[in-house]
Amino acid sequence: MNTTILLFLLQDGITNGAIYALLGLALVLVFAVTRVILIPQGEFVTYGALTYASLAAGRTPGTAKLAVVIGLVAFAFDLYAMRKTLHMPKILRAFGLNVAFPVVVMLATMWAADQRMPAGVSLVLSLLIVASIGLSLYRIVFQPLAHTSVLVLLIASVGVHLALQGLGLLFFGAEGQRGPTLLTASATLGSLRFTGQGMAVYGITVAFIVGLWLFFGLTLYGKALRATAVNRLGARLVGIRTTLSGQIAFLLASTIGALSGILIVPITTLYYDTGFLIGLKGFIAAIIGGLISYPLTAVAALVVGIVEAFSSFYASNFKEVIVFTLLIPVLLLRSLAAPAVEEEKD
């Protein structure tokens, strides 16, 4: 191996690792607040990327309609929950969030698809669509199960993944897609070429890591979100709105997922089911971070990215095998270090 290949593989690994880090962060965020292990994170990636690519190609993505449909279902759930105490401002808020917002976004999307808007507009619309889907999903699937065990939430999460992946095939077809780059500038340093797209990936990842770390570590609101995860009842008793915490977590996670997708779709071709694998690699990072630590997750994600880059060079056939078995020694270490604490389950 020469230095050029080494550096190239490192660069490739770090770019992928940065994406895994973003996803890992979102997973840690959602788990820390809602105890949900967000398997459908990968679908947020695909939805974001393919919505963006469809818009850029002048098609109205099916996800915009999906956002409206599940928004309506979420609104129905809200109405049913409020049936005893119908309270106008609350109904209006639910209507605005679950119905009006996705409808407006869908109309904007249909209009934008015809107009061939610049990439920035497609980006914003894609983020809004996926964010709206994430928000409604929390309302429909996870809010009614919020009191149950991590395990039940995990199985539900797998259910969401199945449904979203199937819908993804329906919306985007089995063909892979690519999207236009956001930043076309590039610079060359020695033998390495730094694209604007790559730099955007690094910049956004670092900004999110620092931002989330500060938010959860230093602000009162961040601490309130963490308190929700540890003890829902206790958090409610001290006046934290646990439902709102869950909504914020899902909003952030779906936005981060969609953003990751949009960042990579100009670099690699994405298929309707690619997101699952990408999300799982974010998972490996999140698990190494113990589903708690943001900086550790980010570092682990870089390691996953680099290992993947090198194994695809040396043993491309066994790339996935190597990446996924990377988790086993980590789990082993964790299990050896795990304290013998009692888990009260029901």
Add this chain to the structure above:
Amino acid sequence: MRERWPLIIFAVIVAAVPFIPGVPPFWIVLLDNIGLSALVAMGLVLLTGVGGLTSFGQAAFVGFGAYTTAVLSAQYGVSPWLTLPLSLLVSGLAAVLLGLVTVRLSGHYLPLGTLAWGLGLYYLFSKLAFLGRNDGISGIPPLSIGSLRMLDPGTIYFAIWAAVLISALLTMNLLDSRTGRAIRALRRGHIAAEAFGVYSPRAKLLVFIYAAVLAGLSGWLYAHFTRAVNPTPFGAQAGIEYLFVAVVGGAGYVWGGVLGAAIVVVLKEILQSYLPLLLHGEGQLETIVFGILLIALLQLAPTGLWPWLTSRLPFKPAAKKPDTSIQLPARVRSASAPSVLLQVDNARKQFGGVVAVNNVSFDVQAREIVALIGPNGAGKSTTFNLITGVLPPTSGNISVLGKAVGNAPPQDVVKLGISRTFQHVKLVPDMTVLENVAIGAHLRGHSNALSSMFRLDRGDEAKLLAEAARQIERVGLGDQMHQLAGSLSLGQQRIVEIARALCVDPMLLLLDEPAAGLRHMEKQRLGALLRDLRAGGMSVLLVEHDMGFVMDLADRIVVLDFGTKIAEGTPAAIKTNPEVIKAYLGATA
């Protein structure tokens, strides 16, 4: 034999189905698929529903079973009957290796771990040259007995369903045994079971291997049913689907696995044939419906359909009362019994900077009731945890019958004849009182999992249940013996815990707030029972807040405050001790 009638009737129906005139051959194929899926789901029932270990990776074990026989029979011409034990062995060995890594994981790490290696193995299957990569292996010979070659779905049907019925029978036998009770206790946390000698990691590994072997059996049958294997049916998607099957049917019930398999296979068939007509879309539509159904099911009927179905049956299986005349031999005791049973010497426990127990010393003599009292947070329950090996002491010594216990785990402490109850009741709510109490006698039985599966444990089992029934009657809960422990009042549940502790045949009984939640009469009865036990030669160390109860009963009282022993003496002396009054009532009282 009577409880076996439903199984026999079911077996007869299953055997008769292919002979019913007019049954479409396609139904038989569906039934074959149901059987194959039910085998895997049955393993998951034991693993996930009963043992509480969620696995998304069972499909990989099906793959191990299928590929083992595919390679050996298609490429090396080994007879399928010879590859059967090898398929099971390979699945089992894979489970040992993966299990050693996985089952020690706590909570959500476990399912995630299974998802990770499930995917890793799937990619491995699809990349290895000798497994045929993505194309897999074809030309697998059919099963044959003599000249009968099981080529069509109608003949292998019998092999598949014989496997299902035998596995169901063995699984139910296993659950209804000493080992089964240990497995069923896993889901509720390990501390209570370990206090009675159960090795939780070993029990977890056992169910893990059991589930993998059932999956391997399904894989072996699958390979000879389709006579070609490729990696697709062993991927993550399939692993998720098996879990779905178990959850739909009722993850806690052996027949739930079979019911779930029937529902899912038929549903999938219907969805695959009608949905494309309805929506004009391409492929995978059934996964959308599957996902949505799974979520709806979790929200509406989280325990699955089998319990819903059985609760609607007009008749209930009658519980059999154990024959209490069968004697269980007493626990082996050391020949020379010194008068000091338990010696706590300068025991100290620190959690970070907090000193929960601060160099406490006291002893418990033979035939003595000692009470450990003190305000909340005085370190009483922590002292109990130190004595029973749940927590290792930071420093100091605890010795039983003159021998230092050191850092012995709870399983070893109970062998010395020390048994306990818990401040927060730790019973398995969906097991009967009798079964819960029988866990206490775990160490006095000897049957292993294999002998339980083949019902060779009945003599041993009858003795354990007889002992459990005797102890339940002794504490006065004979009428509640066959009720579920979770349906009793909290006070009664504490008494059940005492019965369970008595099943150890202990020399020293540790009771953590036994009288909390009891009514006046019940307290009096408890006091009489404890006096009775003392008269019979047992010693009791109890933590209790009801001072009237303690003062009446105890021979000696040890008072803790903020982790430190502040007084020790007879009830009369403690009542007038100024330090104790200060600790309880404040400085000036």
